Amino acid sequence: MAEEIGTSPDEVQFRFRDGEPVDHAAVTVDSFLDQSNAAAVRIEPGDDARDLLPYLDRLALVEVNFPTFGDGRGYSAARILREAGYAGELRAVGDVLIDQLASMRRCGFDSFASDKRLDEDDARAAFDRWHDVYQPAADTRSPIWAKRHGRG
Amino acid sequence: MYLYDQYDQAMVDARVAEFRDQTRRRLEGKLSEDQFKPLRLMNGLYLQLHAYMLRVAVPYGTLSSRQMHALADIADRYDRGYGHYTTRQNIQYNWIRLEDAPDILADLAAVEMHAIQTSGNCIRNISSDHFAGAAADELVDPRPYAELLRQWSSFHPEFTYLPRKFKIAVIASDTDRAAMKLHDIGIQIVRNEAGELGAAFYVGGGMGRTPMIAPLISDFVPLDQLITYAEACLRVYNRHGRRDNKYKARIKILVHELGPDEYTRQVEEEFAHLLDQGVEPPLAELERVKGYFELPETLRYPGAGRDPALAESLDSDLRQNDDFRLWFERNTHSHRHPDHVSAVISLKPVGGIPGDASAEQMHLMADLAREYSFDECRVMHTQNIVLPHVRISDLRALWTRLEAAGLGSPNLDTIEDIIACPGLDYCSLANARSIPVAQKISQRFAASGRTAVLGELKLKISGCINACGHHHAGHIGILGVDRKGKENYQLLLGGSEAQDTSLARITGPGFDEDGIVGAVEKATDVYLANRAEGERFLDTYRRIGMEPFKEALYG
Numbered sequence: 028m029a030e031e032i033g034t035s036p037d038e039v040q041f042r043f044r045d046g047e048p049v050d051h052a053a054v055t056v057d058s059f060l061d062q063s064n065a066a067a068v069r070i071e072p073g074d075d076a077r078d079l080l081p082y083l084d085r086l087a088l089v090e091v092n093f094p095t096f097g098d099g100r101g102y103s104a105a106r107i108l109r110e111a112g113y114a115g116e117l118r119a120v121g122d123v124l125i126d127q128l129a130s131m132r133r134c135g136f137d138s139f140a141s142d143k144r145l146d147e148d149d150a151r152a153a154f155d156r157w158h159d160v161y162q163p164a165a166d167t168r169s170p171i172w173a174k175r176h177g178r179g
Numbered sequence: 180m181y182l183y184d185q186y187d188q189a190m191v192d193a194r195v196a197e198f199r200d201q202t203r204r205r206l207e208g209k210l211s212e213d214q215f216k217p218l219r220l221m222n223g224l225y226l227q228l229h230a231y232m233l234r235v236a237v238p239y240g241t242l243s244s245r246q247m248h249a250l251a252d253i254a255d256r257y258d259r260g261y262g263h264y265t266t267r268q269n270i271q272y273n274w275i276r277l278e279d280a281p282d283i284l285a286d287l288a289a290v291e292m293h294a295i296q297t298s299g300n301c302i303r304n305i306s307s308d309h310f311a312g313a314a315a316d317e318l319v320d321p322r323p324y325a326e327l328l329r330q331w332s333s334f335h336p337e338f339t340y341l342p343r344k345f346k347i348a349v350i351a352s353d354t355d356r357a358a359m360k361l362h363d364i365g366i367q368i369v370r371n372e373a374g375e376l377g378a379a380f381y382v383g384g385g386m387g388r389t390p391m392i393a394p395l396i397s398d399f400v401p402l403d404q405l406i407t408y409a410e411a412c413l414r415v416y417n418r419h420g421r422r423d424n425k426y427k428a429r430i431k432i433l434v435h436e437l438g439p440d441e442y443t444r445q446v447e448e449e450f451a452h453l454l455d456q457g458v459e460p461p462l463a464e465l466e467r468v469k470g471y472f473e474l475p476e477t478l479r480y481p482g483a484g485r486d487p488a489l490a491e492s493l494d495s496d497l498r499q500n501d502d503f504r505l506w507f508e509r510n511t512h513s514h515r516h517p518d519h520v521s522a523v524i525s526l527k528p529v530g531g532i533p534g535d536a537s538a539e540q541m542h543l544m545a546d547l548a549r550e551y552s553f554d555e556c557r558v559m560h561t562q563n564i565v566l567p568h569v570r571i572s573d574l575r576a577l578w579t580r581l582e583a584a585g586l587g588s589p590n591l592d593t594i595e596d597i598i599a600c601p602g603l604d605y606c607s608l609a610n611a612r613s614i615p616v617a618q619k620i621s622q623r624f625a626a627s628g629r630t631a632v633l634g635e636l637k638l639k640i641s642g643c644i645n646a647c648g649h650h651h652a653g654h655i656g657i658l659g660v661d662r663k664g665k666e667n668y669q670l671l672l673g674g675s676e677a678q679d680t681s682l683a684r685i686t687g688p689g690f691d692e693d694g695i696v697g698a699v700e701k702a703t704d705v706y707l708a709n710r711a712e713g714e715r716f717l718d719t720y721r722r723i724g725m726e727p728f729k730e731a732l733y734g
Contacts, residue, residue, distance in 0.1 A: 072422070097217060097300070099340025103418050106337055110456055126201060126218050133336035149204065156197055159186055161330045162406075163458050164337065171186040171330070172460040175467065 033069050033090050034120050034140040041128070041139040041150060048138065049088035049116045069120070076104035083113045091136070093121040102134045109135035109165035128153045135165030180241050180555055181326050181471040183291045190333065191288040194295055198222050199281035206278075221339070223271075223297030224280055228607050231275040234297040235287060239307035239325040239349070240268030240558040244549040247556060249290040251541035257283055262541065264526060264534045266598060266649060267346070268306050268558040269297055273605055295333055300341045302332035302413070306348045308356045309559040312472055313521045313567040315513045319376065321351035321368055323469040324405065327460065331406050338413050342420035343428035345413070346385075357560060358676035360384045360393045361652060363430045364412060369399065377401050382412055382442070383434030386646035390682045391431040394439040396446065404450075407459045411450035415442065475553045478516045478568055485517040489572045496575040503578050506589040511574070518571060522552075524564040524581060525588035525596065529625040530618050533599045534562030543584050551577050561598055563591065594629075594636040594703070595621040598649050602642030602659065603666070609642035611659025611666035612692075616640055619696045633703055636716045639674075652676035654717040655702060656683040657695060668695035672702065672728055673720045684725060687733050698732055705731045 033053030042048060051067035056074040059065050059082075067088035070076055079086065089108060091101040105117055118138035119131045125145055132154060163170045169178065183191075198218075205215040219225075223234035235250070242250075250270055254262045257279050258272040265271055275283070287293055296303055305325040312320040328347060332338070338345070348357045351368035359365035365381035377399040384393030400408045416430045419437075434442045473479075497504045511520040524544060526534050536544070544564055548556040551573050552566035559565055569577060581587040590596050597620065600606065602613030617640055624630045639653030643660070650656030656671035667689040674683030690698050703716070705728050710719045720728070 075418075096214070097340050098422060099300075099338070100418055100422075102337045102340070103414055110452070124214060125204075126214075127340075130334075130336035130339050146209065149200075149209070152200065157193055157334070158189060160336075161190070161333050162335055163456075170460070171190075172464040174186065175184070176461055176463050178461075 033067060033088075034118065038120075038140040039118065039138050040141060040145060041154070043132070043137040044116060051088055053088065053090050070101070070104050072098050072100040074104070076107045077111075079108070080111050083108070083111060083115075086113070086115050088116045088118060089113065090118045090120045090140075093119060093123055093127075096122045096124050096127055102130065105131070105134040105136055106165045125149050125153045129156055133160065133164040133166050133168070180243060181238075181322075181468065187330075188288075188291070191291070191293045191295070194222075194293060194334075195281065195284045195288050198284055202277065202281050217299055217340075219280075220299035221296055221301055222280070222284065223294030224275070224277070225298060226607070227273065227601075227605050228603075229605070230273065231277055231280070232271055232273050232605070233275045233280060233283060233294060234265065234269050234271040235292060235294050236297045236304045237269050237292075237558050238329050239305060239311065239322045240309055240560075241311075241322065242548075242556050242558065243290075244545040244554050244556070246290045246292055247541055247545035247548060249286060249292065251538040251545065253283055253286060254538040254541065256286075261535055261537045263532075263601065264536065264558050264562045264564070266560045266562065266647065267297075267304050268309070268560055269304055270558065273601070298344075300343050300345075301339050302335065302341075302345045302347065305329050305332070306346070306357055306362075306560060308350045308352060309557045309565050310356060310512055310521050310567065311351070311557075312474065313512075313514050313519075314352060314354075315515045316354050317352040317515075318370060319351050319368055320469075320472050321349045323465060323472050324351075324366065324368060324378070324402075325349040326468050326471075327406065327465060328409065331409070331460075335413075338417055341413075341417055342422050343425065343430075345416075345430065347409075353678060355676070355678040355680070358649070358652060358680075360680045361386055361390070361649075361676055362393065364409065365393050371399050375401070378405050378408070380408060380412065382446075383431040383439070385429050385431045386649060386651050387429065388426060388644045388646070389429075389431065390646065390651040391435060392680050392682065393431075394434065396439060396443040402465065403462050404454065404459060407453050407456075408446075408450055410458055411446045411453050414449050414453075415445045419445075474516075475568070478514075478519060478553075481516045485571075489518050489570070492572040493574065500575075502582075502587075502589070503575055506578050506587060507574060509589045509593070510591045511569075514568065516568075519568050520571060520574070522566045522569045522574065522577060523559070523591045524566065524586050525590055526563050526586075527590055527596050527621065528585055528588050529590075529595060530622045532614050533597050533617050536564075540584055540586060543580070543586070547577060547580065561596060563596070590630065592635045592637065593631075594624050594633055594638050594655075594699075596637070597621060598637075598639040598653075600641050600643075600648035602640075602648075606642065606647075608645055609659065610644075610661035611642050611668065613640045613642040613648055613657075613659060616657060616659075616668065616692060616695060619692075620699055623696055623700065629700075629703065632707065634715060636703070637675075638699070649676060650674070651682050652680075653683055654715070654720070655699060657699075658685075660689060662689065666692060668692065670695065670698050670702065670732070672725065673717065675717060686725065686729055701731045702728055
């Protein structure tokens with residue numbers, strides 16, 4: 028049995044999807060690839076998110092860990108999963124801070140469980156900061172160029 | 180030039196609000212300095228030795244007179260009455276208070292400017308050819324492509340915490356005036372055999388402690404896939420660039436360790452995937468942006484040759500005044516329209532601080548841009564200012580006003596036209612001062628009259644191994660190091676940032692501050708004794724090699 032890791036639903040402070048937070052203990056990517064009956068997995072910065080692509084249907088929760096907020100590999104991991112059609116919960120965990128929330132949301136994260144509880148008002152302001160965006164990403168927002176050319 | 184629409188304006192306004200909020204949380208103690216640091220860096224705010232420094236973005240170096248006036252006002256209101264133009268075609272202010280930074284950003288936003296991503300581990304200000312849109316030798320104006328990349332890279336959600344900083348340059352001429360191959364990504368707009376425009380991508384160049392010349396990884400990316408290809412280059416880097424050692428974190432190390440072929444293979448694979456992801460703006464957006472860079476009506480149709488009346492007027496001005504003639508010969512560049520030239524305003528007065536301009540000088544340059552250059556000026560990566568479109572019959576009047584303001588130095592591309600980083604006078608990373616060395620060299624060569632004899636000679640000084648002063652790319656480079664607690668200067672020879680890109684080599688043991696000035700002089704002695712007809716310093720060095728120089732310096 029793989030060692031269970033990951034966050035619990037009460038640690039999820041912000042969530043942008045219907046239904047209850049997924050309550051499966053996550054396993055590491057290595058463990059997941061070994062046993063592969065787990066429904067939740069945790070990606071560390073050095074893991075290759077593409078290793079999970081054959082199993083996306085089976086997954087209800089992917090946690091992406093940010094051991095330090097300055098390590099941006101998790102943003103690519105999130106987009107890669109969404110681009111491949113992953114529709115389950117994508118949870119940012121670890122050193123997740125106010126000023127990274129908006130970018131994380133754009134890369135496809137829909138659930139946030141920071142190490143430290145975040146100021147509710149500051150976080151809401153951060154999520155709502157950008158009325159428009161310059162580039163398409165893993166969210167559904169139309170980029171500015173699409174609006175300029177009547178595609179937004 | 181490019182003008183913001185309501186979307187662009189809303190983005191910079193939102194950024195001002197965001198940074199005001201971040202500063203408030205920092206001052207309230209809700210953000211630690213460690214948490215705040217990358218946020219302020221992404222707004223161009225550095226902590227230097229004595230105060231905060233604010234670096235303002237000048238996308239591809241282009242400014243209107245209104246923007247230049249605003250930069251002067253900021254120097255007056257929030258700094259000590261001057262600013263410093265940088266090698267990324269930006270401007271930085273050295274004496275800023277943290278509390279004032281949000282107000283400065285608001286002042287900038289009022290003139291369609293910002294400090295977004297001028298520092299930090301993100302995609303930096305996109306630089307370009309300072310003669311873009313004017314040069315007789317260019318294929319097209321490269322700036323619309325740079326603007327497209329500016330918008331794509333601004334607040335890019337995936338690439339805000341890269342392994343390290345990331346610099347992109349775009350040119351569209353075989354003559355490289357932007358050090359394109361010494362960038363993380365260098366793009367040259369080219370035409371293929373079918374007559375279509377596209378982008379050649381050079382990836383993995385850079386200076387710093389491990390200088391490298393970027394290899395070509397794609398010779399032709401179609402224009403309707405340009406952004407997608409850049410996104411693929413960045414994603415491979417964000418995922419696989421080294422994060423264990425900040426000195427090995429630039430993309431040049433990744434490309435070098437993987438090898439250009441393997442890096443290219445990974446990019447092509449990611450590119451094939453991203454082509455289905457809809458990240459590319461439509462060509463209509465490129466066309467919209469291009470519209471802003473259309474030349475003024477009078478410059479659009481060059482005609483057969485120079486207007487004889489204008490030519491005579493210029494000739495007469497040149498005959499009457501030798502100082503003006505020297506400035507004309509040194510500081511102007513041929514324009515696609517024969518009745519015009521691009522005129523360079525030197526920020527390298529003899530004994531001055533390279534790249535510095537006072538608020539009064541900035542106001543004057545703004546006025547001159549409006550009166551003589553269709554309201555436009557440019558910052559050069561060599562820390563000078565260009566008036567891109569000056570009618571030849573206006574040059575004498577322009578020069579007269581520049582002279583009166585101490586801005587008429589006729590020294591473009593000479594040994595006095597030194598690139599220098601701020602060095603230990605300002606920078607907390609520096610090991611040695613750069614500015615006094617630059618001052619002494621320009622004084623020595625101006626006084627001896629040797630500047631004129633030497634012709635083109637590009638000298639570049641960095642105060643530490645991070646190479647902000649581009650010493651690797653100098654025909655003569657100087658690197659300041661710390662040697663047992665004393666400032667020491669190494670001499671390098673043979674670098675070039677032009678289309679013949681090369682990296683300079685160290686001559687041998689370093690020199691003290693006075694010694695390095697003498698060493699530069701000796702290197703020029705060797706050149707003068709050996710040069711063949713028509714050879715620049717760099718050409719002679721390449722022909723005769725390092726040995727004769729070593730012999731003179733250490734023999």
